[in-house]
Amino acid sequence: MGKTLAEKVWDEHVVRSTPGEPDLLYIDLHLIHEVTSPQAFDGLRLAGRQVRRPDLTLATEDHNVPTIDWDKPIADPVSKTQVDTLRRNAEEFGVRLHPLGDVEQGIVHVVGPQLGLTQPGMTIVCGDSHTSTHGAFGSIAFGIGTSEVEHVLATQTLPQAKPKTMAVTVNGSLPAGVTSKDLILYLIAQTGTGGGQGFIVEYRGQAIEELSMEGRMTVCNMSIEWGAKAGLIAPDQTTFDYIEGKPEAPKGADWDAAVAHWKTLVTDADAHFDKEIVIEAADVTPFVTWGTNPGQGVPLGANVPSPEDFEEATDKVATEKALEYMGLQAGTPMREIKVDTVFVGSCTNGRIEDLRLAAEIIKGHKVADGTRFLVVPGSVRVRNQAIEEGLDKVFVEAGAEWRGAGCSMCLGMNPDTLAPQERSASTSNRNFEGRQGKGGRTHLVSVPVATATAVRGTLSSPADLVPATV
Amino acid sequence: MEKFTTHTGVGVPLRRGNVDTDQIIPAVYLKRVTRTGFEDGLFAAWRNDPDFVLNNAAYSSGSVLVAGPDFGTGSSREHAVWALQNYGFKVVLSSRFADIFRGNSGKAGLVAGQIDEKVVERLWVYLEDNPGGQITVDLESKTVTTPGGEVEDSFDIDDYTRWRLLEGLDDIGITLGHEADIASYESGRPSWKPVTQHA
Ligand code: SF4
Numbered sequence: 001m002g003k004t005l006a007e008k009v010w011d012e013h014v015v016r017s018t019p020g021e022p023d024l025l026y027i028d029l030h031l032i033h034e035v036t037s038p039q040a041f042d043g044l045r046l047a048g049r050q051v052r053r054p055d056l057t058l059a060t061e062d063h064n065v066p067t068i069d070w071d072k073p074i075a076d077p078v079s080k081t082q083v084d085t086l087r088r089n090a091e092e093f094g095v096r097l098h099p100l101g102d103v104e105q106g107i108v109h110v111v112g113p114q115l116g117l118t119q120p121g122m123t124i125v126c127g128d129s130h131t132s133t134h135g136a137f138g139s140i141a142f143g144i145g146t147s148e149v150e151h152v153l154a155t156q157t158l159p160q161a162k163p164k165t166m167a168v169t170v171n172g173s174l175p176a177g178v179t180s181k182d183l184i185l186y187l188i189a190q191t192g193t194g195g196g197q198g199f200i201v202e203y204r205g206q207a208i209e210e211l212s213m214e215g216r217m218t219v220c221n222m223s224i225e226w227g228a229k230a231g232l233i234a235p236d237q238t239t240f241d242y243i244e245g246k247p248e249a250p251k252g253a254d255w256d257a258a259v260a261h262w263k264t265l266v267t268d269a270d271a272h273f274d275k276e277i278v279i280e281a282a283d284v285t286p287f288v289t290w291g292t293n294p295g296q297g298v299p300l301g302a303n304v305p306s307p308e309d310f311e312e313a314t315d316k317v318a319t320e321k322a323l324e325y326m327g328l329q330a331g332t333p334m335r336e337i338k339v340d341t342v343f344v345g346s347c348t349n350g351r352i353e354d355l356r357l358a359a360e361i362i363k364g365h366k367v368a369d370g371t372r373f374l375v376v377p378g379s380v381r382v383r384n385q386a387i388e389e390g391l392d393k394v395f396v397e398a399g400a401e402w403r404g405a406g407c408s409m410c411l412g413m414n415p416d417t418l419a420p421q422e423r424s425a426s427t428s429n430r431n432f433e434g435r436q437g438k439g440g441r442t443h444l445v446s447v448p449v450a451t452a453t454a455v456r457g458t459l460s461s462p463a464d465l466v467p468a469t470v
Numbered sequence: 471m472e473k474f475t476t477h478t479g480v481g482v483p484l485r486r487g488n489v490d491t492d493q494i495i496p497a498v499y500l501k502r503v504t505r506t507g508f509e510d511g512l513f514a515a516w517r518n519d520p521d522f523v524l525n526n527a528a529y530s531s532g533s534v535l536v537a538g539p540d541f542g543t544g545s546s547r548e549h550a551v552w553a554l555q556n557y558g559f560k561v562v563l564s565s566r567f568a569d570i571f572r573g574n575s576g577k578a579g580l581v582a583g584q585i586d587e588k589v590v591e592r593l594w595v596y597l598e599d600n601p602g603g604q605i606t607v608d609l610e611s612k613t614v615t616t617p618g619g620e621v622e623d624s625f626d627i628d629d630y631t632r633w634r635l636l637e638g639l640d641d642i643g644i645t646l647g648h649e650a651d652i653a654s655y656e657s658g659r660p661s662w663k664p665v666t667q668h669a
Contacts (some may be wrong), residue, residue: 015655017649021630024648026655028663036547038503051644052652055667064501078501085503096666117664129546129570145548145574147641155645157652161628193488194540197569229569254662261660276471293488314487413497432492432544434515 002268004165005234006200009140009265013123015157016110022159028139030152032059032095032110034086036127039088040150051093053156058117059090059097062107063128067403068099079414093153106379106405109133109347113217114381116246120235120262125152128348130429132223134215135232137239138265140200142230148467159250163229164274166199167267170207172281177462179357180215181349181427181446183207184222185287187279189297196228199275202267203233207281209337213242214353221348222429225294234266271429286461288334289431289444291322296431298334300461306330324456325433326441327421334459337443341372341424342454343436344447345403346410350378352385354447359391361451364468367399368457374416375447376408400454412437425453471579471631473638474609476583477560479533481605481616483597487538491571494542494550500504508549509556528601536593536605537564542571561607562587563625565590567601576631577641581607585614592621609636 003011016024030053037059044051051057062387064079083100090097100106104111108126112118112134120138125131129143144158152158174183188195188355203219211219216233223231240259243249250258290304296319298305304323307316307330323330328337342357344350355377367373375395377383383405386392395402409416410428418424418440428449431442443459452460499511509524516522523529535554541564542550551574554562562580565587575582585593596616597603606615607625609632615622634641645652 016651017555024645024651026652026659029666033502039505040547042503042505047642055665058666076501081503082501092513107545109484117666119664132553143546143570145551145570145577147548147574151577151642151645154642155652157645159641159645193543196567227568248664248666250662250664257660258662290500293490318488323659411497413500430492430544432490434496435492438496438515440499 002271004263004267004271004273005138005202006140006165008233009121009138010125010162011119022161025123025160026157027152028056029112029117029124030057031112031124031126031131032057032149033063033108033128034061034082035063036146037089037149038082038085039146040153040339041093043150044093044153051095051153051156053287054094056097056156057153058089058112059086059095059102060105060108060111061086061109063407063411065100065406066414067406067408067416070404076415097174103380103384106381107350107407109221110351110378110382113137116243116249119243119258120239121265125158129224129345130221132228132230132428133217133221133347135220135230136213138232138235138262140230143224147254160260162196163200166196166201166275166277167273167276168203169205169276170202170203170281171205171278172207173210174207174281174284175333178284178286179446179448180211180218182287183281183284183292183298183396184219185289185444188226188286188295189287190223190279191226191277193225193293194224194227194362196226199228201228201231203231209236210231213238214351217351218348225429227235235262286446286449288449288459290326290328290334291319292325292431294429294431294432294444296322297444300334300459302334304328304330304332304334315430333412335464337459338423338457339371339425339443339453339459340422341374341418342450343374343376343409343424343426343428344450345374345376345378345408346428347378348383348429350376352382354427355382355386355391356389358451359394360402361462362398362455363394365398365455365465367454371454371455371457372401373399374403374409377405380405410438411435412440425450425459471638471640474579474581474635476608476610477533478604478606479560480529480531480602481534481536481593481597482529482532482595484523484535484537485594488540488543489537490544491542491547491550492544495547495553500547500549504521505552506556508553512553512557531558533558533560534595534605534607535559536590537562538590539564539566539587542610543568543652546570548574548578551575551580555580563590563593564628576635579635581627581635583607583614583627585623585625589621589623596620617669
């Protein structure tokens with residue numbers, strides 16, 4: 001019997017396999033940031049151990065760095081300690097670091113792909129759950145905890161039980177104006193936040209093949225939000241074209257050898273998935289969340305649901321709690337929900353295509369009175385590219401705040417946070433209670449919805465905008 | 471890592487499902503560079519509520535947490551495990567754990583035992599009827615019991631994690647025992663695989 005893509009990549013990385021024990025997997029790339037690494041390096045030091053492969057390790061600063069005044073000392077003392085600790089550790093253990101101010105600094109999951117370090121058929125780990133982003137290239141990529149970070153630093157391997165495999169097939173093309181973010185929010189709403197638990201999910205089908213690499217990254221990024229261990233997409237010409245010429249991409253004969261191998265990384269026709277889900281791309285519309293987990297979403301054109309809409313008692317309670325936290329009335333049209341802050345950024349939607357799309361939509365419009373629009377590029381490279389294309393001017397002219405690179409309001413560890421009860425429309429990936437700041441209320445949205453919302457001040461899609469006069 | 475064979479301690483009924491890692495320890499508490507001191511962030515938002523279970527003196531010294539389904543969903547932050555351990559928890563029982571949380575627990579030495587939803591309910595009832603009541607968790611026999619035998623049932627934990635916890639074995643040490651396998655794997659890796667440093 002044939003193998004699935006995930007099984008092929010897995011099998012290529014097994015260092016040691018013994019019945020009754022997890023496989024020992026070799027790790028091709030280990031990404032590191034300031035928040036989940038200090039204790040790992042501390043552990044190495046305590047045990048007198050070294051980093052086995054500094055040349056397969058890359059560090060950057062992203063989670064708690066400020067997005068304004070980044071050339072000044074970091075004001076928050078604890079954030080400063082973490083960043084300083086990372087810098088010391090990188091130096092002591094010989095790890096390549098892209099610190100604040102460096103042209104390659106940014107969110108780990110934006111930096112890996114743009115450097116060309118993320119390639120098909122790899123195993124990639126990072127102490128951050130959205131490592132699944134890199135699966136867009138046909139890699140097995142997943143988040144790990146700090147003890148595992150220490151394990152990979154010391155051994156370049158990780159003991160892992162082989163997950164089950166699932167296929168999500170998306171038939172047909174996404175309708176115009178619908179993005180991959182809407183697709184993944186729709187999928188999570190269908191399956192629930194636990195629907196992918198225990199699986200490596202392969203996204204396939206026409207709609208997936210038609211996505212750009214950045215769109216694919218958005219889908220894989222949110223795999224973890226429906227519980228999957230990892231998400232991946234078979235590499236194809238779109239993938240190869242994206243990687244070719246990137247700083248760390250293979251060159252010359254190496255390139256040919258790499259591509260020849262990458263082309264074998266597809267699920268065999270006779271392979272078996274443990275589970276399969278099929279969805280029709282035509283059913284997907286602009287999708288937004290109303291609750292406090294990413295599965296609590298509805299089409300933008302729908303109303304806030306009522307606890308009565310659910311059959312299970314736990315769902316009724318969860319809905320009631322979520323509505324209370326979110327300050328929403330059941331039955332309110334989603335489009336009438338007023339938003340205080342709009343955030344475009346994060347490893348879900350902070351890449352250049354996202355910024356281009358946002359700029360295209362807001363051009364000639366103004367941010368609504370009483371609404372704050374934060375545009376945060378995922379990396380310095382993305383930022384510079386946007387400036388080169390004049391996107392920064394479009395944002396500033398519209399009244400948006402144009403920031404430096406980092407995770408920013410995705411998780412509210414840096415100064416970019418929501419105030420209690422403040423409501424956001426956010427292109428990030430989590431709407432948990434307090435995620436963007438204590439008491440903050442988050443609606444997860446796509447880039448077009450975020451941008452149109454910034455203009456109208458209420459949840460909107462570009463179709464709701466009066467055409468700009470430019 | 472200390473060996474874990476059996477533990478008896480005060481049980482804490484946490485009547486909530488889907489306890490995500492942002493509830494266990496909000497991100498603002500993650501800014502430490504040590505492995506200790508995270509107890510102050512444990513369930514930080516809920517601890518402002520006087521009715522929250524850990525604010526009840528009978529349960530505040532708890533070491534066995536009994537939680538609803540889907541415990542530990544959300545982020546990979548291991549601080550969630552440390553916060554529970556720093557507070558004094560040795561065991562978490564739930565009918566369903568998020569994968570990363572379960573993995574992190576095993577590595578740090580926190581027992582994450584999976585029990586049937588009905589057993590969770592019975593433990594909740596027992597602990598609510600007997601505030602400060604104890605639970606014994608025996609890793610050898612994979613059983614949870616209350617002193618009077620009100621609840622007596624088994625829990626699930628994967629064999630490998632159980633073995634490591636029983637032996638108190640450090641994961642990295644085990645892997646480094648297979649150094650020769652790692653070196654031999656490395657010698658066969660294709661030369662075009664990317665590196666972050668160039669000689
Ligand atoms: S942008 Fe958000 S989800 Fe992505 S790495 Fe940063 S904190 Fe994690």
